[in-house]
Amino acid sequence: MTTFVTLKLRCPDCSGKFYADSLASFGFANVDEHLCKKYWGYNPMVIFYAMCPHCNLVDFPSNFEMIDDDIEEDLPYSEETCDKYDILIEEVKNGDNSSLNLAHLYHQSACCRKIEGLDYVEYLKKAHYYFKLVKEEGIEEFLRTPIEDWIEATKI
Numbered sequence: 001m002t003t004f005v006t007l008k009l010r011c012p013d014c015s016g017k018f019y020a021d022s023l024a025s026f027g028f029a030n031v032d033e034h035l036c037k038k039y040w041g042y043n044p045m046v047i048f049y050a051m052c053p054h055c056n057l058v059d060f061p062s063n064f065e066m067i068d069d070d071i072e073e074d075l076p077y078s079e080e081t082c083d084k085y086d087i088l089i090e091e092v093k094n095g096d097n098s099s100l101n102l103a104h105l106y107h108q109s110a111c112c113r114k115i116e117g118l119d120y121v122e123y124l125k126k127a128h129y130y131f132k133l134v135k136e137e138g139i140e141e142f143l144r145t146p147i148e149d150w151i152e153a154t155k156i
């Protein structure tokens with residue numbers, strides 16, 4: 001079951017303050033034909049990362065500064081959206097451009113969108129493309145699953 005706590009965070013980039021839900025627990029029963037996890041309860045994929053509402057920096061909540069006071073403030077919330085994955089994808093493309101990171105993020109984005117009832121086909125196709133590149137680079141396994149299985153699961 002997905003449970004979370006609300007944190008007050010400060011962004012390391014813009015110093016803006018905001019609230020973000022951070023996962024306390026979550027679980028899943030099994031995976032579907034696309035190797036997307038079937039979570040129990042609320043979709044935790046929209047909470048894995050926090051997004052600064054002031055400058056759109058996306059990172060794990062633990063990489064923001066936690067403000068540990070009990071003062072209630074009128075602050076914006078980190079949006080709970082699958083679009084966070086798009087921001088991370090752009091960062092990888094502008095950074096080391098790692099095929100494995102891109103394959104993983106496109107796959108996560110596809111699964112997040114599938115859970116939310118959004119169109120995910122284009123994301124799955126991109127994941128498929130990058131998992132094939134990963135295989136060409138000689139990587140055989142990711143998250144204890146053969147790359148061959150990732151390629152098959154993202155075929156659509």
Ligand SMILES: [Zn+2]
Pocket residue numbers: 011012013014015016052053054055056057
């Ligand atoms: Zn910020």
